[in-house]
Amino acid sequence: MKKSLPLIVLACLLPWLVYVFIGQSWVRILDFSLLYLMLSLGLNVVVGYAGLLDLGYIAFFAVGAYSYALLSSPQFGLHWPLLVILPIGALCAGVFGVLLGAPTLRLKGDYLAIVTLGFGEIIRIFLNNLSTPINITNGPQGISEIDPLHVGSFVFNHSSALMGISVPSVIHIYYLFLLAVIVTIVFSYRLEKSRVGRAWMAIREDELAASCVGIHTKRYKLLAFGLGATMGGLSGGLFAGFQEFVSPESFTLMESVMILCMVVLGGMGHIPGVIVGSLLLSVLPELLRESAGWQKSLLGSVWVDPANLRLIMFALALVIMMLLRPEGLIPSSVRKKELHHE
Amino acid sequence: MSNILEVNAISKRFGGLIALNNVSLVIPQHSIVGLIGPNGAGKTTLFNIITGLYRPDQGHMLLLGKRLPVGQAHEVARCGIARTFQNIRLFGHLTVLENILVGRHLRSTASVLGAIFNTAHTRQEEREMRDKAFYFLNYVGLSHRAQDYAKTLSYGDQRRLEIARALATEPQVLALDEPAAGMNSKERQDLAQLIQRIKEEGVTVLVIEHDVKWIMSLCQQVSVLHFGQVIAEGDPHLVQNNAKVIEAYLGRGQHHVA
Numbered sequence: 101m102k103k104s105l106p107l108i109v110l111a112c113l114l115p116w117l118v119y120v121f122i123g124q125s126w127v128r129i130l131d132f133s134l135l136y137l138m139l140s141l142g143l144n145v146v147v148g149y150a151g152l153l154d155l156g157y158i159a160f161f162a163v164g165a166y167s168y169a170l171l172s173s174p175q176f177g178l179h180w181p182l183l184v185i186l187p188i189g190a191l192c193a194g195v196f197g198v199l200l201g202a203p204t205l206r207l208k209g210d211y212l213a214i215v216t217l218g219f220g221e222i223i224r225i226f227l228n229n230l231s232t233p234i235n236i237t238n239g240p241q242g243i244s245e246i247d248p249l250h251v252g253s254f255v256f257n258h259s260s261a262l263m264g265i266s267v268p269s270v271i272h273i274y275y276l277f278l279l280a281v282i283v284t285i286v287f288s289y290r291l292e293k294s295r296v297g298r299a300w301m302a303i304r305e306d307e308l309a310a311s312c313v314g315i316h317t318k319r320y321k322l323l324a325f326g327l328g329a330t331m332g333g334l335s336g337g338l339f340a341g342f343q344e345f346v347s348p349e350s351f352t353l354m355e356s357v358m359i360l361c362m363v364v365l366g367g368m369g370h371i372p373g374v375i376v377g378s379l380l381l382s383v384l385p386e387l388l389r390e391s392a393g394w395q396k397s398l399l400g401s402v403w404v405d406p407a408n409l410r411l412i413m414f415a416l417a418l419v420i421m422m423l424l425r426p427e428g429l430i431p432s433s434v435r436k437k438e439l440h441h442e
Numbered sequence: 443m444s445n446i447l448e449v450n451a452i453s454k455r456f457g458g459l460i461a462l463n464n465v466s467l468v469i470p471q472h473s474i475v476g477l478i479g480p481n482g483a484g485k486t487t488l489f490n491i492i493t494g495l496y497r498p499d500q501g502h503m504l505l506l507g508k509r510l511p512v513g514q515a516h517e518v519a520r521c522g523i524a525r526t527f528q529n530i531r532l533f534g535h536l537t538v539l540e541n542i543l544v545g546r547h548l549r550s551t552a553s554v555l556g557a558i559f560n561t562a563h564t565r566q567e568e569r570e571m572r573d574k575a576f577y578f579l580n581y582v583g584l585s586h587r588a589q590d591y592a593k594t595l596s597y598g599d600q601r602r603l604e605i606a607r608a609l610a611t612e613p614q615v616l617a618l619d620e621p622a623a624g625m626n627s628k629e630r631q632d633l634a635q636l637i638q639r640i641k642e643e644g645v646t647v648l649v650i651e652h653d654v655k656w657i658m659s660l661c662q663q664v665s666v667l668h669f670g671q672v673i674a675e676g677d678p679h680l681v682q683n684n685a686k687v688i689e690a691y692l693g694r695g696q697h698h699v700a
């Protein structure tokens with residue numbers, strides 16, 4: 101923990117450096133990458149620790165986001181305070197995690213992946229269609245005019261002046277998200293080193309042997325689904341308040357795949373790996389987005405649409421990774437030994 | 443001597459194959475009981491039923507006179523039966539120490555909230571668990587490998603780690619499925635000593651093995667399974683000279699015991 105102090109200091113200075121030297125839009129990108137980091141940490145509990153391949157994880161982000169949206173917007177005329185709805189959203193997502201996890205307990209590997217993928221899509225389709233007969237989610241238009249993130253009279257989404265220095269809203273948001281991320285990291289780390297985390301990893305390694313030392317495997321799998329989903333739900337609530345708008349199209353299968361890639365790229369089940377993986381994969385695509393400008397100046401015209409370039413790079417990165425470093429960029433030393441021995 | 447485990451009229455079929463046919467066994471407390479029989483006799487299947495991995499089609503089991511839950515491995519472990527596997531099943535990507543700590547699962551209580559908030563109770567328990575874990579590692583002579591990954595151990599060490607993991611649950615009955623397989627004679631001797639020591643601590647040991655000589659010198663009682671049926675049981679030397687057993691092992695004649 102003490103070793104991470106310089107990192108925390110760096111993380112606190114980063115938004116100012118980026119703001120001053122690059123620009124506000126990049127601080128916004130950092131804000132989003134912190135949300136992705138929370139999602140990755142949540143999925144890491146399910147995939148990395150318990151070894152349950154979940155391809156519908158974004159659904160819990162959606163549940164968290166819609167919980168916030170419904171309880172804090174003109175949709176139902178509710179405007180509950182942040183400190184009430186964030187936990188409610190996280191809890192709702194956790195409950196959904198358990199409910200969707202329960203029918204999949206007997207499934208493994210590919211089969212589990214396909215069923216969770218289906219569940220993820222079902223949630224999105226529900227959000228898309230729950231506008232009739234009673235309008236709950238407002239369908240594909242989504243919910244707008246969501247209350248911004250605020251505590252008392254302090255609104256994170258508005259810029260403020262601190263001792264004569266004006267602080268842009270994206271930096272407030274950054275610190276709020278950073279706080280949430282640090283809490284999530286500390287909790288994840290403690291879980292990993294605990295009796296609970298070891299039970300998950302035992303299930304990942306050998307479910308049968310785990311049950312023979314007395315681990316109630318079903319209960320622990322549900323616990324992993326539930327806790328992972330709770331982290332996703334928290335992230336979703338923050339997302340809704342940050343955007344002040346949610347719609348079903350933010351919660352597609354592609355997003356689930358993206359988060360899984362973040363977890364896998366850095367090194368599953370290993371928190372530093374997950375952090376690096378998710379930061380890389382949320383910042384790199386944004387760099388590529390700017391490549392249209394470079395292409396024009398270097399080659400005279402835009403040769404490859406940046407959106408496609410992003411996907412190509414993604415696919416290439418994953419294929420190369422799987423070939424050269426299947427254990428992830430920053431693996432736990434265990435996995436590295438294992439994968440390079442065989 | 444009272445019986446710790448009674449297996450009553452267990453039958454199990456897999457499709458058309460009758461793996462166990464009306465098998466009954468009594469295991470006296472504080473003894474080492476051998477289970478032998480040719481390949482495919484049903485020895486592992488019987489272990490799997492006792493330890494709750496399979497559900498029997500018929501029959502039941504009693505542990506110290508109480509009905510043992512069927513088909514629920516974690517419940518059976520809680521009742522005090524631990525086991526090892528014919529094809530070693532360790533948690534390969536966990537360290538040797540962590541394997542034992544997982545074995546302490548039933549003997550610890552830390553919950554999610556306790557872990558997340560790192561409560562005094564959780565920290566205290568974690569310290570005690572580590573001390574206990576080292577006790578079991580020392581017991582099988584593996585404490586110098588505590589921080590290595592289970593995968594990296596030699597075959598013999600993996601077998602011993604698996605036994606230590608089972609012992610870490612502090613069982614009343616320890617079921618070993620071919621623990622001596624693939625060991626040389628020196629390792630077999632050491633293993634026999636280890637099993638003897640475990641018995642002396644008050645644990646009842648049930649052991650499957652093909653090496654008849656080894657098992658005869660180790661056990662107080664031997665049961666012979668053949669085509670899913672117990673064809674002989676009792677004193678090792680009487681069993682060894684039993685005509686049916688000799689026939690089962692040498693395969694004399696095509697007619698097997700009905």
Ligand SMILES: Nc1ncnc2c1ncn2[C@@H]1O[C@H](COP(=O)(O)OP(=O)(O)OP(=O)(O)O)[C@@H](O)[C@H]1O
Nearest residue numbers: 456459461479480481482483484485486487488528
């Ligand atoms: N899960 C299963 N499904 C179908 N058949 C099975 C299953 N488990 C065991 N069998 C069959 O049941 C019979 C008994 O198998 P078992 O593994 O219990 O034998 P064993 O006595 O342990 O033999 P070995 O000495 O080779 O380990 C075999 O014919 C085996 O093929």
Ligand SMILES: [Mg+2]
Nearest residue numbers: 485486487528
């Ligand atoms: Mg067997």
